[in-house]
Amino acid sequence: MAIGRVAIVGLGLIGSSVARAVKARLPGVAVAGYDASDAVRVEARALGFCDAVADGAAAAVADADLVVLAVPVGRMADAAAAIAPGLKADAIISDVGSSKAGVAAALAKALPDHAVIPAHPVAGTENSGPAAGFATLFDGRWCIVTPPAGAPQDAVTAVTSFWQALGARVETMDAAHHDMVLAVTSHLPHLIAYTIVGTASELEEVTESEVIKYSAGGFRDFTRIAASDPVMWRDVFLANKDAVLATLQRFNEDLTVLQQAIRRGDGARLEEWFTRTRAIRRSII
Ligand code: NAD
Incomplete structure (x- = not known):
């Protein structure tokens, strides 16, 4: 599945790094962003790493082929519920959470009609926030993809190819x-x-x-x-x-x-x- 539009929800260290890496490595791909914090949205617009920063989660994901949730793992369920009304029927949902079994269950529950392919880029720094991100964060780093049983293979391939395009090496693993x-x-x-x-x-x-x-x-x-x-x-x-x-x-x-x-x-x-x-x-x- 070709990914022409990506939406990123949560524009801190990891979300803003994903946005920057997409702009640097996939120049034809449009990036929309959203963050629950007003201050972060203002900062993200000023930093300019997204093509557009929406004022609502559902608006940010409209037309997205791939949505990447980059919020703290305890907020994944809320973020998934907030994007649900705006999703295209064939949109693929992924995330970057540092733990996977609980997040995968929460996303599957909130978005039962969508392909949910969780992922974890094993890359980061001790800093946080949109100014801390950088385009090369994932270069040569592992990204662990944890497809649930029965996940559509084209969606798994799309998420794998996405992370490889951002410079990461991808490993597939069971969430537990x-x-x-x-x-x-x-x-x-x-x-x-x-x-x-x-x-x-x-x-x-x-x-x-x-x-x-x-x-x-x-x-x-x-x-x-x-x-x-x-x-x-x-x-x-x-x-x-x-x-x-x-x-x-x-x-x-x-x-x-x-x-x-x-x-x-x-x-x-x-x-x-x-x-x-x-x-x-x-x-x-
Ligand atoms: P961060 O604090 O820099 O950014 C998180 C952002 O999410 C904040 O801007 C916050 O306002 C926003 N947010 C919170 N709830 C939201 C919601 N419901 N909707 C929209 N936005 C919301 O944190 P980070 O380091 O970028 O971590 C993001 C995710 O990446 C976490 O799940 C974390 O486990 C994972 N991760 C972090 C690292 C790391 O080293 N920091 C590495 C790999 C993965």
Whole structure:
């Protein structure tokens, strides 16, 4: 299916990056946008990455061949309900949400008569908002597409081709498996980063200025992602609760092993652990 018109709902970091990437890489494709925030719509118009920014969700998606929902995962159901009256019968609906099983179910429920092909570009930064986006965000990055059982193949192909055209490498995966993979590669690291910042800020013995002054000791690199948007991450943890809790349980077990090794002065255990995990980390580009 040829995609001539794309509508993007949610014009923050990811939505505006999709718009910019379409304009840069698919110059014949028209891009319409909508955001629930008045201020974001004003900013998006000024930045000019969409051909048109509508004042309503249904108006934005009228005539769109592909609609990309780029709102926090807890808002996907609302956004889907809001676009429903404006959709063409053969419009394909996709999204960019960081968790997939719950979002896929919400979109299928809200839009039962449309082809819904969820996707997750595994690309981002700790910044948010329309000014933070850029056209090359998806270059060489994975985009995981999670088609539901029975999804029309032409719609799956259209969404796959769309992300490849934006520069991404596409992998197809079951939504529940996606959520488990991302729980350990993305969600757990964010949770730990947020936790460490909280721990450091509450230590009576160490002042905040000391944390900032000596942050090059690991704190600054390790906690970069704790600057990420709180609403987005609140929704990810609520949406991917089961997979996050399962990986958190395993993390707690491993942390306890290391805690015991430190308490017992078990240098061999620590060295073995760090040697093994350093080799894994060094194999990640
Ligand atoms: P963002 O905060 O930069 O932008 C989200 C935008 O959605 C905001 O401008 C907000 O006003 C708008 N919005 C909220 N509810 C809406 C609604 N009902 N209708 C229309 N607009 C609405 O967030 P972001 O980082 O662009 O994240 C967007 C989505 O992308 C989330 O689902 C997130 O899980 C996913 N994602 C984020 C990253 C990342 O690194 N930030 C990476 C991959 C995927």
